[in-house]
Amino acid sequence: MKGKIKVIEITNGYVFNPDIKSFKQQTLTINSNESETIDAQNKYIIPGLTDMHTHISPFYAKYYLLSSITNVRNTAGMYELINTIDEVSPNIYPTYKMIDGNPGLWGPSGDGHIATNDIVEAMNTVKELHAQGAKFIKVYGNIKTDVLVAVVMQAKQLGLQVAADLIHAHEQTDALHAAKVGVKYLEHASGIIQCLYSEYEPGDFEEMFFLQDVDIDSDVLDDTLDELKSRDIVLVPTLSLYRKNAFGKITVPNTNLVDKIRQDQNVTLDEMFEKLEPSRTSNYKRYAEWEYAVMKIITKRYIDMSGKVYIGTDAPAGFWNYPGYSMIEEMNIFNELGLSPSEVLHRATVMPMEVIGKHENYVILNNNPLDSFDHLMDIYGIVLNGKYYAKEEIESHTIDAAAIYKKFES
Numbered sequence: 518m519k520g521k522i523k524v525i526e527i528t529n530g531y532v533f534n535p536d537i538k539s540f541k542q543q544t545l546t547i548n549s550n551e552s553e554t555i556d557a558q559n560k561y562i563i564p565g566l567t568d569m570h571t572h573i574s575p576f577y578a579k580y581y582l583l584s585s586i587t588n589v590r591n592t593a594g595m596y597e598l599i600n601t602i603d604e605v606s607p608n609i610y611p612t613y614k615m616i617d618g619n620p621g622l623w624g625p626s627g628d629g630h631i632a633t634n635d636i637v638e639a640m641n642t643v644k645e646l647h648a649q650g651a652k653f654i655k656v657y658g659n660i661k662t663d664v665l666v667a668v669v670m671q672a673k674q675l676g677l678q679v680a681a682d683l684i685h686a687h688e689q690t691d692a693l694h695a696a697k698v699g700v701k702y703l704e705h706a707s708g709i710i711q712c713l714y715s716e717y718e719p720g721d722f723e724e725m726f727f728l729q730d731v732d733i734d735s736d737v738l739d740d741t742l743d744e745l746k747s748r749d750i751v752l753v754p755t756l757s758l759y760r761k762n763a764f765g766k767i768t769v770p771n772t773n774l775v776d777k778i779r780q781d782q783n784v785t786l787d788e789m790f791e792k793l794e795p796s797r798t799s800n801y802k803r804y805a806e807w808e809y810a811v812m813k814i815i816t817k818r819y820i821d822m823s824g825k826v827y828i829g830t831d832a833p834a835g836f837w838n839y840p841g842y843s844m845i846e847e848m849n850i851f852n853e854l855g856l857s858p859s860e861v862l863h864r865a866t867v868m869p870m871e872v873i874g875k876h877e878n879y880v881i882l883n884n885n886p887l888d889s890f891d892h893l894m895d896i897y898g899i900v901l902n903g904k905y906y907a908k909e910e911i912e913s914h915t916i917d918a919a920a921i922y923k924k925f926e927s
Contacts, residue, residue: 530557570829584841618659658685683708
């Protein structure tokens with residue numbers, strides 16, 4: 518005789534309806550290994566957010582959940598470290614080692630990247646990533662053209678799409694070139710600036726400062742984005758990253774979530790951010806302000822053209838880019854671009870399922886996130902992979918950080 522089907526029932530709450538992009542009071546039933554009823558009276562239930570560009574770690578994984586993020590697209594990292602992450606963590610849609618040219622922008626080949634100009638070595642790395650369970654391949658700005666073509670071909674044979682970070686790429690590997698050879702995702706909406714400005718030189722901040730007074734040629738921008746859209750190219754602009762590059766620490770308010778991250782002895786992000794801060798020279802800041810303004814124009818224009826744009830953060834890369842909080846900041850920037858709160862919420866919850874697949878991860882919130890995205894950091898509880906976690910359970914969750922460090926020291 519078959520056993521009784523077990524479900525989690527969330528009753529009396531207001532559930533986000535993707536069809537009307539608003540909330541409707543209803544009972545939500547979720548398949549589970551346990552039977553539980555949760556009274557969500559005066560609460561708001563949403564599908565979990567997905568950060569479509571981040572770098573997760575066991576040391577701060579729970580802070581994604583405390584920001585309503587139940588899924589992450591991990592856009593490079595150490596395979597072994599990511600696989601130490603326990604169940605109190607978002608679901609991970611990963612890639613691991615990224616493929617760069619030689620010399621690599623992050624130096625010689627290491628645990629998180631390979632720096633090579635050898636086609637065979639790059640293709641073997643794609644095969645290795647596929648064997649590890651990577652869901653896509655990521656290439657980096659110094660990759661050579663012939664290597665990029667080979668990587669895309671090998672990835673296609675294995676059923677994997679290719680994402681490119683071309684922020685530091687030179688003219689020969691801009692967004693249009695990457696799209697023509699088969700790249701699918703432009704991380705940071707990168708490589709487009711190279712198409713707009715023939716003077717662009719990655720890393721030459723003094724020279725780029727003089728471009729700040731140069732208006733974008735609307736015809737060139739439209740032609741570039743039309744070509745990208747015709748090839749179904751996806752942008753993940755990470756605007757909050759550009760914003761923090763420009764304005765630094767002042768962009769981060771003293772929220773309870775950020776305070777908890779700063780106070781967590783297992784999380785050393787503030788130490789990393791403090792070390793990076795001196796690199797924000799006056800010329801760099803001027804350049805970063807210009808770059809942030811340009812990237813907002815590109816993002817808004819592509820959305821208006823019905824191009825595919827996802828919400829991601831690149832946390833904790835860059836300056837003061839806290840996991841979890843940066844997703845809220847990113848959503849606020851999309852709202853500032855003219856998208857309604859409901860459109861932004863839909864873009865952060867439902868749209869990513871087109872990439873990562875459908876899921877039944879839900880977040881119960883104490884207040885309506887359409888009134889303020891800050892409410893996404895005030896969770897009541899989460900249903901994750903068929904299990905309910907109260908907020909207090911997530912906050913009190915600990916990891917054996919010493920054991921993890923010891924594993925990688927050896």
